[in-house]
Amino acid sequence: MSSSGSGAEASPDTRFDAHRWALGLIVASAVAIGVAYGSAFLPGGTPDWAPWLFMIGTSVIMVATMAVGAARGGSIGRLWIPFTLVLVVVMGGFGTVLALPPVNPVDPDLWLGLPPRAAVVLYVIGFLPFFLVPVAYAWTFDELTLGEGDLERVRDEALRARREMPK
Amino acid sequence: MTLPGLPSLEFGLAAALVQAAELPHVVEPTIVWVAVAYFAVVTVIGAWATRRTRTAGDFFVAGKGIGLVALSLSVMSATLSGFAFIGGPGLVYSIGLGAMFIILPAALTNAMGAWVLAKRLRLMAEVRRTITLPDAIGARYRSPLAQGLAGVSILVAVIGYMATNILALGLVIDAVFGIGVGWGIWLGMGITMAYAVGGGIVAGIYTDVFQGSLMALASVLVFLFTLRAGGGLSGISETILAADPGFLGPWGHLTPIAALSFFFVFGLGSLGQPHVIHKFFMLRDPRRLRWYPLVTTLALIVAMLLYFGVGVSVKALTVQGAMEPLANPDSATPLFLINFTPLILAALVFSGVAAAIMSTVNSFMNIGAAAMMHDIPVSLGKRVENELLWGRICTVIISISAALMAQHSGMLVAFLGVFGFGLFASTLVPALAIGLNWQGATRAGAIASIASGLIVTLLFETLAFFELYSFPMGVTVAGLSLVLSILLFFGVSWVTRDSAARTLDPDIRIVMEA
Numbered sequence: 001m002s003s004s005g006s007g008a009e010a011s012p013d014t015r016f017d018a019h020r021w022a023l024g025l026i027v028a029s030a031v032a033i034g035v036a037y038g039s040a041f042l043p044g045g046t047p048d049w050a051p052w053l054f055m056i057g058t059s060v061i062m063v064a065t066m067a068v069g070a071a072r073g074g075s076i077g078r079l080w081i082p083f084t085l086v087l088v089v090v091m092g093g094f095g096t097v098l099a100l101p102p103v104n105p106v107d108p109d110l111w112l113g114l115p116p117r118a119a120v121v122l123y124v125i126g127f128l129p130f131f132l133v134p135v136a137y138a139w140t141f142d143e144l145t146l147g148e149g150d151l152e153r154v155r156d157e158a159l160r161a162r163r164e165m166p167k
Numbered sequence: 168m169t170l171p172g173l174p175s176l177e178f179g180l181a182a183a184l185v186q187a188a189e190l191p192h193v194v195e196p197t198i199v200w201v202a203v204a205y206f207a208v209v210t211v212i213g214a215w216a217t218r219r220t221r222t223a224g225d226f227f228v229a230g231k232g233i234g235l236v237a238l239s240l241s242v243m244s245a246t247l248s249g250f251a252f253i254g255g256p257g258l259v260y261s262i263g264l265g266a267m268f269i270i271l272p273a274a275l276t277n278a279m280g281a282w283v284l285a286k287r288l289r290l291m292a293e294v295r296r297t298i299t300l301p302d303a304i305g306a307r308y309r310s311p312l313a314q315g316l317a318g319v320s321i322l323v324a325v326i327g328y329m330a331t332n333i334l335a336l337g338l339v340i341d342a343v344f345g346i347g348v349g350w351g352i353w354l355g356m357g358i359t360m361a362y363a364v365g366g367g368i369v370a371g372i373y374t375d376v377f378q379g380s381l382m383a384l385a386s387v388l389v390f391l392f393t394l395r396a397g398g399g400l401s402g403i404s405e406t407i408l409a410a411d412p413g414f415l416g417p418w419g420h421l422t423p424i425a426a427l428s429f430f431f432v433f434g435l436g437s438l439g440q441p442h443v444i445h446k447f448f449m450l451r452d453p454r455r456l457r458w459y460p461l462v463t464t465l466a467l468i469v470a471m472l473l474y475f476g477v478g479v480s481v482k483a484l485t486v487q488g489a490m491e492p493l494a495n496p497d498s499a500t501p502l503f504l505i506n507f508t509p510l511i512l513a514a515l516v517f518s519g520v521a522a523a524i525m526s527t528v529n530s531f532m533n534i535g536a537a538a539m540m541h542d543i544p545v546s547l548g549k550r551v552e553n554e555l556l557w558g559r560i561c562t563v564i565i566s567i568s569a570a571l572m573a574q575h576s577g578m579l580v581a582f583l584g585v586f587g588f589g590l591f592a593s594t595l596v597p598a599l600a601i602g603l604n605w606q607g608a609t610r611a612g613a614i615a616s617i618a619s620g621l622i623v624t625l626l627f628e629t630l631a632f633f634e635l636y637s638f639p640m641g642v643t644v645a646g647l648s649l650v651l652s653i654l655l656f657f658g659v660s661w662v663t664r665d666s667a668a669r670t671l672d673p674d675i676r677i678v679m680e681a
Contacts, residue, residue, distance in 0.1 A: 023605060023657075030653045033431060037647050040424060040639040051423035058431040062275055065435065068604045069283030073680075086275070094427070097417040105412040113400025115408065117417040118264050122475075126271045130468065133278035134460035141457040146286055146681070151293065151453055154681045158294035161673035 259478020
């Protein structure tokens with residue numbers, strides 16, 4: 001599969017192409033989710049490994065999709081840090097939830113008012129990424145998304161390209 | 168698993184979003200007057216927007232002239248619909264924490280949408296006259312067929328979504344004014360249609376700003392009351408755990424696969440919701456996108472406090488005996504408001520619910536009209552002369568059709584309502600979201616994925632609805648259809664990879680490389 005092919009700078013073949021890797025991860029995680037869904041059709045119901053596979057697939061596909069969108073010229077620059085952190089938070093959160101034992105309903109431990117596994121779901125998986133991705137987007141916007149002058153450059157180059165297109 | 172008041176949730180994911188049961192009547196002078204004031208404000212905004220709408224560009228993309236706050240609040244309002252205030256808390260009350268997986272990806276989805284779609288769509292609007300998402304698909308793949316298929320998918324889903332939302336609006340108006348569901352449908356539809364026809368998306372955006380602010384304010388206030396009524400979050404948890412420990416288990420009363428399926432479909436599927444992403448075309452200054460994920464995510468989180476708070480608090484109150492167990496989970500919010508909050512706050516929330524539904528309906532009217540008047544004719548090689556006039560005519564046709572359907576065919580409404588979210592996700596996510604970021608995508612890949620999303624979703628949701636065939640527990644049509652569509656998109660693009668460069672115009676390539 002050809003990757004973005006963005007050409008601002010020449011890319012040596014050996015350079016890590018985050019865009020291509022992210023595309024590959026989207027395909028791999030879609031296959032993982034498909035297999036997890038497919039396992040539910042097996043006689044005897046969903047096997048124990050299926051939620052783990054689904055959890056990995058759904059965490060990876062969302063982060064990989066963000067990386068595909070964020071990549072410029074095949075690179076995601078410093079964004080590898082928040083993307084890795086989000087993956088750790090979401091996948092680690094789901095993994096913790098799957099691994100932790102249920103709470104004792106008679107004398108429950110509560111974390112910020114919720115049983116531990118519910119707290120991980122709401123505070124870690126649901127809320128913590130708010131401090132990672134929207135902030136990372138704003139932080140790296142000029143450098144990695146749309147810098148000063150990019151809009152005019154795109155407009156001019158696109159106009160020139162359209163003029164040269166065969167009618 | 169079949170839940171009280173809901174169709175088979177496991178097998179029809181989007182069925183959970185359908186509000187079809189009557190709400191308790193809350194006819195009180197304060198509530199009525201606040202609702203009247205709310206409708207008056209919306210009408211004034213609509214009249215002002217109508218004077219500003221002079222071209223098809225104004226009507227469909229607000230003349231590419233809106234600011235960041237308007238974009239963010241408008242996206243938040245269009246995302247939520249009445250489900251966040253009525254159906255959602257009812258779902259939490261029924262199935263516990265599992266219902267939270269619908270809104271759990273919210274901290275990720277806006278940044279994901281910004282990286283994947285916002286910049287590309289806004290830049291595309293800069294270099295081409297794109298006013299709809301199928302326009303963008305047609306331009307990306309140089310394919311009228313792909314544009315037409317996307318237009319048909321949007322139209323099918325829009326009609327279903329609109330009919331369910333209009334029915335929900337009729338139920339809310341009936342609950343407030345006591346005028347009957349039929350009159351409620353036509354009153355709500357009449358007001359929404361009046362500003363949508365006159366002011367197009369300009370009216371939609373600025374009523375959304377008002378409506379979104381109302382929703383966020385109401386949500387925060389109600390959340391504080393839910394904590395007070397339930398004895399704080401710890402008190403609520405202890406009460407519920409003693410009676411129903413599974414409710415606060417990580418998946419609630421769902422299976423892990425079913426809950427994770429919610430997370431997947433409502434997370435990745437958010438990239439295919441046209442009433443939300445269509446708004447990226449409208450931002451005046453694309454560099455203001457910098458703050459879009461932060462502002463929108465914050466607004467969404469605030470507005471969704473009510474969803475969680477009412478659901479768990481009502482559960483705890485019923486366990487304590489302070490409330491009767493609910494026969495209809497959708498009455499969780501109305502009954503909580505009437506019994507545990509000041510009347511003025513209840514009034515504000517009921518207006519907020521109407522606001523949420525109307526803002527969603529308005530967005531659907533606009534994109535449905537665009538698909539009917541613009542995308543489908545363009546795919547057939549025709550272009551209408553006066554797009555503004557025809558946009559208005561199509562808005563009226565779609566609105567009246569949806570209202571008639573809502574009034575006369577409850578079964579058809581429920582049937583169409585289950586398509587919405589999943590159909591948008593499986594038809595638009597691969598071709599649009601991935602396709603705008605991958606030059607290796609081909610026209611054949613895009614057409615295959617859109618067609619597969621359309622066929623798989625319609626076929627299996629129909630079979631499930633009529634109880635002819637259902638997937639096993641945990642497998643949702645929306646999720647499976649989205650996965651198949653993604654895999655087909657990559658697979659067919661790989662097989663036809665030699666054609667990738669031929670289907671990409673140089674100006675679009677520049678947008679994709681920006």
